[in-house]
Amino acid sequence: MRSPPTVTPLAPADNPQVGDLLREWRRLRGRSQLDLALDTGVSARHLSFVETGRSQPSRRLLLALADQLDVPLRERNALLLAAGYAPAYTETGLDSAQSRAISDALERLLAGHEPYPALVLDRCGDVVRTNNAIAPLLVDVDAALLAQPINVYRLSLRPDGLAPRIRNRDDWTAHLGHRLTRLARLTGDPKLADLLAEIRRYPGVAAALDRPYEASSRELLLTLKLAHPAGELHLHSTVTSFGSPNDVTVAELAVESFFPADQQTRQILHRLTPTG
Numbered sequence: 001m002r003s004p005p006t007v008t009p010l011a012p013a014d015n016p017q018v019g020d021l022l023r024e025w026r027r028l029r030g031r032s033q034l035d036l037a038l039d040t041g042v043s044a045r046h047l048s049f050v051e052t053g054r055s056q057p058s059r060r061l062l063l064a065l066a067d068q069l070d071v072p073l074r075e076r077n078a079l080l081l082a083a084g085y086a087p088a089y090t091e092t093g094l095d096s097a098q099s100r101a102i103s104d105a106l107e108r109l110l111a112g113h114e115p116y117p118a119l120v121l122d123r124c125g126d127v128v129r130t131n132n133a134i135a136p137l138l139v140d141v142d143a144a145l146l147a148q149p150i151n152v153y154r155l156s157l158r159p160d161g162l163a164p165r166i167r168n169r170d171d172w173t174a175h176l177g178h179r180l181t182r183l184a185r186l187t188g189d190p191k192l193a194d195l196l197a198e199i200r201r202y203p204g205v206a207a208a209l210d211r212p213y214e215a216s217s218r219e220l221l222l223t224l225k226l227a228h229p230a231g232e233l234h235l236h237s238t239v240t241s242f243g244s245p246n247d248v249t250v251a252e253l254a255v256e257s258f259f260p261a262d263q264q265t266r267q268i269l270h271r272l273t274p275t276g
Helices: 018-029 033-040 044-052 059-068 073-082 097-113 152-157 169-187 190-199 205-210 263-272
Strands: 118-121 127-130 224-226 233-240 254-260
Touching: 018 044, 018 059, 018 073, 033 044, 033 059, 059 073, 097 118, 097 127, 097 254, 152 169, 152 190, 169 190, 169 205, 233 263, 254 263
Parallel strands: none
Antiparallel strands: 118 127, 118 254, 224 233, 233 254
16 A cells, blocks of 8 residues: 655644745755855855855845745745845735735626536635535534535545535545645645644545556546435535735635536526525
8 A cells, every 4th residue: 555645734833934934945945055056046055054044144145045945925024024024025914904805806707607506615624705605515514514614635535525415536535635635735835734643534535545546548637426305416616825925815815716517517606596
């Protein structure tokens, strides 16, 4: 049996040193000091001194290193703070005046997708916004899973959630699990590593994630096949994000939109969520 995927979060610390954080990010990305130094335009010796604390990196160098290491915006702010600099990126709530334009755009995007389901997620998979087509799909879901914040991984994979109604459960489980695994590796976020460990304990999840991946030649897209009292639904999904965000909250948002994969699904969705 193949070993389960390893996701090692960044080591938490009350007062992290910037050199330790940089070394951890370099380790996560599989980069050598020489390789990273050449791409950033500094000497390997200077980078070594920064990692060991013998040299204080400039704000500009830190941002250049973070860019080369593809560090998410939230963690870039943490790097700057560890070095004694102010954060470079804002973190505003979607209900704030500064984010009104973003919030309005999301509302229009969600409403315009009806009668097909769409929702906005944060980095941990917690639901931020939905359109009116989501609620009709959640029949027979345990009420505890619908308490705020609703998490799509728990909602989809727990036996008291949607899992019993997903006809192609193994494929969809693997799809969601691998998506969470990639995100946990990308961010080094301990919360995501803990969430991944949690979902692996749900029935059937670890087996679906650990089996060898086999691409199907019969379908161009993975289809979510969901049993529903109105009839079986076949749905394709797309995940989109904002381009070049300069705000932590916006950078971590993703819009997942579902599209009918056949005529029956299209007709059912139009009945479930009439549009005006």
